[in-house]
Amino acid sequence: MNTAYILVVDDERDIRELIKEILQDEGYKVSTAENGAAAQRARRERRPDLILLDIWMPDIDGISLLKEWANEGGVMSPVIMMSGHATVETAVEATRLGAYDFLEKPLSMAKLLVTVKRALEADKLQRENLGLRAHGVTLEEPIGRSIVMQALREQVKKIAQHEAPVLIAGEAGAGKKLFARYLHNCSPRRHNSFIDVSMAVNHTSHNKGGGDNPNATHPSALNHSALNFFGGEKDGKIHYGQLEQANGGTLFLDEVGDMDSSVQGRLARALRNGSFLRMDGNEPVKLDARIIAATRHDLAVEVQAKRFREDLYYQLNVLPLRIPSLREHCEDVPDLISYYTDIFVRQENLPYRNFSLAAQNRLRNHAWPGNIREIKNLVQRLLILGSDAEVGVAEVETALGDSAERYSPTRTGFAPLASLSPRAFDLPLREARDQFEKAYLEYQLLETGGNISKVAKLAGMERTHLYRKMRALGINVGGVPETLDQ
Numbered sequence: 001m002n003t004a005y006i007l008v009v010d011d012e013r014d015i016r017e018l019i020k021e022i023l024q025d026e027g028y029k030v031s032t033a034e035n036g037a038a039a040q041r042a043r044r045e046r047r048p049d050l051i052l053l054d055i056w057m058p059d060i061d062g063i064s065l066l067k068e069w070a071n072e073g074g075v076m077s078p079v080i081m082m083s084g085h086a087t088v089e090t091a092v093e094a095t096r097l098g099a100y101d102f103l104e105k106p107l108s109m110a111k112l113l114v115t116v117k118r119a120l121e122a123d124k125l126q127r128e129n130l131g132l133r134a135h136g137v138t139l140e141e142p143i144g145r146s147i148v149m150q151a152l153r154e155q156v157k158k159i160a161q162h163e164a165p166v167l168i169a170g171e172a173g174a175g176k177k178l179f180a181r182y183l184h185n186c187s188p189r190r191h192n193s194f195i196d197v198s199m200a201v202n203h204t205s206h207n208k209g210g211g212d213n214p215n216a217t218h219p220s221a222l223n224h225s226a227l228n229f230f231g232g233e234k235d236g237k238i239h240y241g242q243l244e245q246a247n248g249g250t251l252f253l254d255e256v257g258d259m260d261s262s263v264q265g266r267l268a269r270a271l272r273n274g275s276f277l278r279m280d281g282n283e284p285v286k287l288d289a290r291i292i293a294a295t296r297h298d299l300a301v302e303v304q305a306k307r308f309r310e311d312l313y314y315q316l317n318v319l320p321l322r323i324p325s326l327r328e329h330c331e332d333v334p335d336l337i338s339y340y341t342d343i344f345v346r347q348e349n350l351p352y353r354n355f356s357l358a359a360q361n362r363l364r365n366h367a368w369p370g371n372i373r374e375i376k377n378l379v380q381r382l383l384i385l386g387s388d389a390e391v392g393v394a395e396v397e398t399a400l401g402d403s404a405e406r407y408s409p410t411r412t413g414f415a416p417l418a419s420l421s422p423r424a425f426d427l428p429l430r431e432a433r434d435q436f437e438k439a440y441l442e443y444q445l446l447e448t449g450g451n452i453s454k455v456a457k458l459a460g461m462e463r464t465h466l467y468r469k470m471r472a473l474g475i476n477v478g479g480v481p482e483t484l485d486q
Contacts, residue, residue: 003191004049004120008023010057011056050077080119148329160184173371194246441470
């Protein structure tokens with residue numbers, strides 16, 4: 001069922017009610033406004049997925065309203081203009097301001113329904129394409145014929161039929177985002193938006209004035225993040241946040257464990273109340289989005305360490321879903337190789353190369369610390385750099401690199417480069433930085449014999465800050481004898 005929310009703005013009551021009745025019969029949610037002021041109030045209460053807007057009204061004309069909304073910035077709802085006395089110049093002006101289409105009165109209801117459907121589909125496709133290009137994901141069914149993957153897909157299909165929040169756990173690159181999209185596409189909300197929000201951006205390069213707290217966020221960064229997430233109101237203008245854009249569809253919170261504590265609090269209240277306030281707003285906005293969160297952290301541990309709110313954890317962890325690492329279903333490696341080969345040949349016009357059985361067998365037995373993301377990048381690299389028609393085992397060995405020394409344990413129990421994957425350059429900046437920081441601190445612990453004071457001095461950090469950083473990165477300090485200089 002299509003649950004898109006449509007706002008009909010027209011000063012003629014009979015036309016408003018007729019359009020409303022017809023759209024409701026098609027399964028849409030519909031509100032009406034009799035003039036420009038009422039339309040502004042309706043948009044403030046809830047973001048419409050589409051607006052049908054008359055031009056000639058007693059208070060504010062439709063073109064002026066369209067111009068005002070276009071000047072707000074952000075993601076504008078698609079607008080279909082309606083008029084029985086418009087000129088060509090008016091239609092051109094409406095199109096220039098971003099109107100999707102222009103319908104003449106008296107309205108053809110068949111044409112109206114087709115135009116509404118196309119406008120909603122075009123808006124959904126445009127936003128999905130932006131997300132796909134930004135994150136390099138596809139909408140395909142997760143690949144794999146293994147028992148593990150078959151059971152996981154069935155579990156996702158079952159979960160998708162319910163509205164409860166889902167918490168997806170798994171290693172970096174294991175496919176958490178892909179399964180979130182798959183869940184959305186299997187759900188009754190699949191016809192509406194999938195809004196992908198990375199919560200990791202809250203901590204990127206903004207630890208100014210944060211003292212010893214490694215998770216401190218600069219106020220300006222936090223305000224910007226909260227504005228994008230919850231939206232805002234200023235000088236009569238509305239900025240629709242990601243939470244509101246997801247209404248009717250699915251909101252995916254990627255790396256939710258990195259969410260700033262104050263944003264955690266606002267989100268917990270929104271989930272508890274079923275509504276939220278925009279930044280500087282006074283009227284509550286109804287929350288009607290399926291929440292899917294993903295994390296590479298153990299949130300139960302984060303709760304115990306007071307880095308994640310306990311109430312929010314239980315609100316999100318209603319339906320837990322664990323995505324296995326690639327080494328847990330390594331029999332799917334040949335299918336993944338074939339899939340990504342076809343993708344790069346078709347989408348990037350790379351030359352087709354066949355992977356020999358020996359090469360496939362070698363890859364099946366690789367540890368894959370970067371999981372699905374690593375195999376995707378490896379296939380792309382081999383297609384670009386290779387020249388022979390077949391990828392052999394020797395070429396695979398060269399591409400993988402000699403990682404044995406990196407992962408071998410040392411006499412102290414630390415492997416300083418173990419957390420720095422050979423594929424670190426293929427990772428997003430946040431994850432690559434985490435890997436480097438862990439490898440750097442483990443190396444310094446080895447060099448100083450576990451002397452925390454010396455490591456803190458070498459790293460230019462307060463000792464308390466260093467302890468918190470090591471805990472956040474999962475470094476077990478107990479494995480190294482600690483000698484504190486007093």
